[in-house]
Amino acid sequence: MILYFSATGNSKYCAEFLAKATSDNKIISLNDLIKNNVRVLDCEGEERLGIIAPTYDFDLAYTVADFLESLEIKNPGKEIYSYGIFTCGSNSGNTEGTLREILSRKGIRLNAAFTVIMPDNYVLMFKQKNPEAKNKMLDEADEKLKEISEIIAAKKDTPARKNKIPKILMWATKKFMIPSQKKVKGFSVNENCIGCGLCEKICPMNIIKLENNRPVWTHDNCACCLACLHRCPKQAINRGKSFKNGRYINPNVDF
Ligand SMILES: Cc1cc2nc3c(=O)[nH]c(=O)nc-3n(C[C@H](O)[C@H](O)[C@H](O)COP(=O)(O)O)c2cc1C
Ligand code: SF4
Ligand code: SF4
Numbered sequence: 001m002i003l004y005f006s007a008t009g010n011s012k013y014c015a016e017f018l019a020k021a022t023s024d025n026k027i028i029s030l031n032d033l034i035k036n037n038v039r040v041l042d043c044e045g046e047e048r049l050g051i052i053a054p055t056y057d058f059d060l061a062y063t064v065a066d067f068l069e070s071l072e073i074k075n076p077g078k079e080i081y082s083y084g085i086f087t088c089g090s091n092s093g094n095t096e097g098t099l100r101e102i103l104s105r106k107g108i109r110l111n112a113a114f115t116v117i118m119p120d121n122y123v124l125m126f127k128q129k130n131p132e133a134k135n136k137m138l139d140e141a142d143e144k145l146k147e148i149s150e151i152i153a154a155k156k157d158t159p160a161r162k163n164k165i166p167k168i169l170m171w172a173t174k175k176f177m178i179p180s181q182k183k184v185k186g187f188s189v190n191e192n193c194i195g196c197g198l199c200e201k202i203c204p205m206n207i208i209k210l211e212n213n214r215p216v217w218t219h220d221n222c223a224c225c226l227a228c229l230h231r232c233p234k235q236a237i238n239r240g241k242s243f244k245n246g247r248y249i250n251p252n253v254d255f
Contacts, residue, residue, distance in 0.1 A: 001043060004052040005030040005064045005204075007225035009250025010087040010118040014145060015052045016253070018085070021149030024048055031204040031227075034067050044075040048152070049108065051099060052085040054121075056224065057173040057181075058093025058165045060086070060102075063204065063223035068102050076108050081155045083112040085148065089120025094163035094170065112158040114148045116141050121226055121248045124239060128246030138252070181224035184217035186240040193236040199228040202255075231255065 002024055004015035012029075019027050026046075030053070033041075043049060053064045076082075082103060086095040096113040103110050118141050119134040120126055128134070151158065163170075184207065195213030205223050208215045215228070215237070229237045230247050249255075 001026045002050040007227035008121040009253035034204045040072045049082040055088035055092045060095045060098040093165045123242045123245035192234040
């Protein structure tokens with residue numbers, strides 16, 4: 001079974017790649033589970049449990065971490081092989097450590113963990129790279145995914161990797177960044193909006209509602225996944241200074 005969370009397609013792409021390479025065709029979107037408030041998952045008879053998610057703020061995306069913490073994973077056999085794959089723009093920080101701890105509280109050992117560097121979707125802070133640079137990153141990610149697939153298919157363990165981000169930076173991020181990311185104050189929509197409703201449909205936190213055919217952000221519980229912003233077909237959604245930084249959707253993924 002492969003669980004993935006993805007806003008702009010990188011982690012979805014990895015999940016689909018792994019599914020093909022390991023013939024594990026049970027792929028479940030955590031975005032859907034979160035959106036629909038599903039809290040129980042049955043792992044009966046599963047050989048492997050893969051969790052594939054983006055890095056936010058040098059850690060496992062906080063919405064994913066909170067959700068996995070509250071998820072009841074039923075019937076994971078003693079022999080289940082579990083792995084994590086963390087996509088990121090440059091540094092996956094403590095994603096592995098956080099997932100290891102969450103799974104261990106559920107009696108599941110994390111056998112293997114991997115980081116895959118892919119184009120960064122954090123346009124609230126960083127400008128998009130040029131198309132050639134992004135294509136090069138995607139090619140390199142494919143090479144990495146081939147290596148990862150072989151390790152996972154053979155159910156090999158990987159050594160635990162230490163987080164090299166300074167503790168003070170981890171602390172400051174949790175204290176200041178996440179609370180501000182959860183707030184919806186900076187969102188806006190411009191006149192290009194056609195009222196298609198996609199943003200409402202794909203928001204995993206159910207905080208976007210269409211009023212008079214325009215999105216309204218109803219409360220401060222944003223996952224900061226930026227799905228609404230990147231995937232709006234008219235690029236009508238803005239948050240802070242993000243307009244000048246471009247938009248991104250993984251070109252090899254169908255949503
Ligand atoms: C709120 C936020 C925080 C992020 N923080 C990091 C980070 O700390 N390190 C990093 O390398 N990439 C970071 N990124 C980039 C994403 O991890 C990366 O683009 C990821 O592949 C997106 O996955 P998706 O396309 O499956 O949604 C961040 C992105 C967002 C939206
Ligand atoms: S996805 Fe874009 S175009 Fe569609 S309703 Fe939302 S803002 Fe408007
Ligand atoms: S409002 Fe946009 S960025 Fe926030 S959780 Fe919903 S889709 Fe993600």
